[in-house]
Amino acid sequence: MVPSWAEVQVRSGTEDDLTALTEIYNHYVRETPITFDTATFTPEERRPWLCSYPEDGPHRLKVAQDVRSGRVLGYATSSPFRAKAAYSTSVEVTVYCAAEAAGRGVGTLLYEALFKTLEGEDVHRAYAGIAQPNAASERLHERFGFRHVGTYGEVGRKFGRYWDVAWYEKEL
Template identity: 40%
Template sequence: MTIRTATPADAEAVTAIYAPIVRDTVISFELEVPGVDEMRSRIEKTLQTLPWLVALDARGEVNGYVYAGRHRERAAYQWAVDVTAYVRADARGQGVGRRLYGRLFELLAELGYCQAFAGIALPNAASVGLHEAVGFQRIGVYRAVGFKFGAWHDVGWWQRPLRADAAPLPPRRFVS
C-alpha cells in the first residue's frame, strides 16, 4: 500500500468511495451525493492549509482517504482539527484506515496541531473500532442531532492528542 497526498485528479475515486456512504447509510449526514467537481473543489480547498491523503492498493487504485479540517473558527481553537477517514468497501478490515490515520497524525503533529476530534454517527461499530484502535477516546454524544432517512441520529465524539505544547506556536500550513 502506498500513501500520498491527494490531488484533484483523485476526485473521481474519492467520490466513488463516498457516494454509497451518503446514498445508503447515515454514516455521512450529507443528503445528496456530491459530484466529482464538488469533491475536486473540496480536495483543493483542504490542501490549501491541511493534509488530505489517499491510500493506493497494489493496482495503484485509491482504496481509502483521510483529511483534516478546522475544528472551530475562533482563534483559541487553532491547534485542534476534525479528522475524517473513509475506506473503499472491498478494502475494509485490511489496515487501510489505520495506516492512513497514522500518517495523517504524523503530519498534523509536525504542523503544530495538538488535538484531533472525530464525529461518528451512531451506531457504527467499525468506525468506533478504527478510531479507538488509533488512540481516540470517547468524550461525549450529541443526541438526536442529525435527521436522515426519516429518523434522528446521534453523533459520538472522540478525541486524540497529537502533541503536548505548553505554549504552542501557531500551526503551519500544509505544503504538499
C-alpha cells in the same frame, strides 16, 4: 497492517484522485448514515473540498492506493474543527474506505500516515464525530488513542430517522 489482497501506498491526495474520492464518499452518502450529507456530489462539486487540502499545514488529505491496480482504496483528512481563530490548533479527522477495502487495515494505514504528518504541525487536539452505531469506527479511533468525550443525541436526520453522534478526542 497491509491488506494481503493489495500492496497499498499512502500519499497526499491530488487532482487526479477527485473522481475516485467522490465515488467513495457518494457510497456513504447513498448507503449509510456515516455522513449526514443526503445528496450525492459530482466531482466538480467536490473540487473546492479537494482544493482545501494543501501539501503542508494542519489540514491534510491522505489517499490510500493499490499500487498494482492504481485503484484508490480510501482517504483520511484533517480539517478545521471550527472556523473561529481560537480553534486553529484543533482539527477534525475522518477516514473513508472504498466498500471493498473496509475492515482490511486501510483505515489504519491512512490514520498512521495522517497522524505522522501532523506531528510537526501546531495542532493540539484531534476530534472525530462518529454517527451511531459504528463499532468498527469506534475501535479504530480507540486504537489511535481517542477517548469518548460525549454524544450528541439525535443530532442528524437521515433515511427517515434520527441518529446520535459520539465525539472522540485525541491529544496530539
